[in-house]
Amino acid sequence: MRTSDRREDVVPHHHVAGLGAGPANLSLAALGEDVVPGGVVLFERREGPAWHPGLLGSGTQLQTSWIKDLVSLADPRNRLSFLNYMVTTGRIYAFLNAQYESIPRLEYARYLAWASGRLGSVRYGSEITEVDFADGRFVLQGPEGPVATATHVVFGLGTRADVPACFAGQQIDGVVQAEQLESHLATVPSVPYEQAIVIGGGQTGAECVLNLVQRGFRDIRWIGRRQWFAPMDESPSANDFYRPTYLRFFQGLPESVRERYVAEQTLTSDGVSMTTLQVLYQANYEAFLREGRSPVMMLPGRSVVEASQRHGTIALWCERDWGGRERHSARTVVLATGRKASPLPISPRLLGLLETDSSGEPVVDADYSIRWKFSEHCRMYVQNRSRVGHGLADPNLSLLAVRSAVIVNSLLERQVFAIRDEQMNTVWA
Ligand SMILES: Cc1cc2nc3c(=O)[nH]c(=O)nc-3n(C[C@H](O)[C@H](O)[C@H](O)COP(=O)(O)OP(=O)(O)OC[C@H]3O[C@@H](n4cnc5c(N)ncnc54)[C@H](O)[C@@H]3O)c2cc1C
Incomplete structure (x- = not known):
């Protein structure tokens, strides 16, 4: 019996597996639901749906329009739109009459939980501690061994708190x-x-x-x-940075210019x-x-x-x-004191097959795929990790659906979703 046969008996195989079930990967799963074979299965270490719990206090609101939900900018007819959530929960009239400029964070967290429930493809309580590659497929390891194999994986691991050096490593009460x-x-x-x-x-x-x-x-x-x-800075001109047309322009800039632009644009985010x-x-x-x-x-x-x-x-x-x-x-x-990207749980062996930049980070292409040795058959994608490569929209919710649409198009090697951004009055290049 070959190794792969033995593994198949024990763990399921998925065409596309996502690590993390935050808004980034939920958006991908929502857009991929009907088009990716078997859908996109997500592995989430939390025991149930949650979005930044502890930061949902009274008066806290989203800094992004609710129209920029998980799906609408790419597929406004998708059943997992915020509008459908509002209508099916029966709160649409109360919501409209509350006249919010931005929606409460708590409502956004509930929307994500609703979308996750409808998808039914999120495996909660499943931390992936290491992704390896063997026998032509990715092997997703949990704390107790392999939990699944996949042809393609998408990392949507989000961020973790960035602690100043003087607090790191010491426990101070209070x-x-x-x-x-x-x-x-x-x-x-x-x-x-x-x-x-x-x-x-x-x-x-x-x-x-x-x-x-x-x-x-x-x-x-x-x-x-x-x-x-x-x-x-929420001005119309600053918001031009959060458009697909600008994103394409930005991705084509030399690295030194991208670095400067990201630094100068910080306050738009x-x-x-x-x-x-x-x-x-x-x-x-x-x-x-x-x-x-x-x-x-x-x-x-x-x-x-x-x-x-x-x-x-x-x-x-x-x-x-x-x-x-x-x-x-x-x-x-x-x-x-801010947040930084969560580490990618990639095995040292697989890491050795990745193309990395001068700072040791994986090189992420315009379709959010990581450049690596066998990417022709098995792809790795990464969301919300490449500010300098993809601009400040990358860590934000603004172009969530657009980024997912780009990934779905790349996975299926055809244009499933058209991304249209016309009437651009600012001339970038
Ligand atoms: C309080 C707060 C409010 C924000 N509000 C806005 C806003 O209004 N507009 C905006 O544009 N941006 C906002 N952001 C920034 C950003 O859009 C959010 O952080 C967003 O949640 C990022 O989505 P994500 O899916 O990339 O990451 P996350 O939401 O962090 O999700 C990542 C998920 O991966 C899971 N995970 C991590 N490691 C593993 C592992 N090894 N195995 C399995 N699961 C794992 C985590 O448990 C988590 O659920 C906000 C950020 C914060 C902190």
Whole structure:
């Protein structure tokens, strides 16, 4: 008996398997449902549907239009559209009358769970610890051995928290990740004039600050590296970067230009929503009127470089852009310091067959496929991992359906979905 026959007895084989069931791979599975042989089967390490749990608090909203759901930009008639979700759950009228500019994050998380349930192809509680290649197929290994084989795999593993070097490797009581703040606060008594520090000047940092204000904290320090707590640029011209036509232009640029453009475009993706900033400034202003003191002290232009704990108090040292250091202390420190790509669980043997760039990252082509030795027969694709290669739309939800459509077209080697983006008034090249 050959090795492959033995494996076939034990684990199922899929034409296309996805690792991770976040919006990226759910979108792919939704668009591939009727066209990919056997559909796209997803392996997800979580025990059930969830999308950034812990960051779905009251007032948090999507920074992307709901029209940019899992499918609509490529296939508006797909049964897994947000509109169909709204109609079939019977909430469409209530939703419209609530007059949201952007939908609550909680609603988006529920939409993803609904789509996942309808797909029925997500294997929850299935962490893939390693992908190997043997006998002409990918072997997906879980903690207890092989769980499946596949002809093609798509990595949609998302991101994980990026912890500043001074916190890495040390356990300090009272230091929590942003997504743990809710559960942490539920376990500690609220002492309004106790100091709390939030590190990170982006949207998540701003939301943590607001959360603390709303829970009665009255001595909050908000530390950010930029020279101001910068709003997201949502102007029409900035949104031109999130169009398929621009994406194609961007992918053809030399690497050095792409690097510069990504750096310059950061605030079209990573800034704070204007509404969140306004609510925060107004909360500070009104607290001053009522209590004679503003609860939030904003400390931009500072990088936290040292952290230690003494007698239950956390001491932080910050380097200032204009020179010198300053010390801040608190009993609660929240890390909202960004996210970085999750590592690809690829076996060392398979890794050796991949083409990598100067930084050791796999080379990702315009169809999101990874360049590797046997890609003619068995392909690997990767979503949300290549900012410099594919622009800032890659880590975002904006072109989710478009990226999935490109991958489906590439997998099936024909144009299943046409991507039309005409009436472009900005001339890129
Ligand atoms: C709070 C928050 C709000 C955001 N809001 C927006 C927004 O409004 N608009 C926007 O454009 N972008 C937004 N983003 C950025 C981005 O669009 C989201 O992070 C989005 O979820 C990325 O989708 P994804 O599928 O690539 O990754 P994820 O949503 O992170 O999904 C990856 C999945 O892979 C699973 N996984 C990881 N490793 C393994 C493994 N080894 N085996 C099996 N499963 C694994 C994870 O459990 C996870 O469920 C937001 C990000 C955050 C943190």
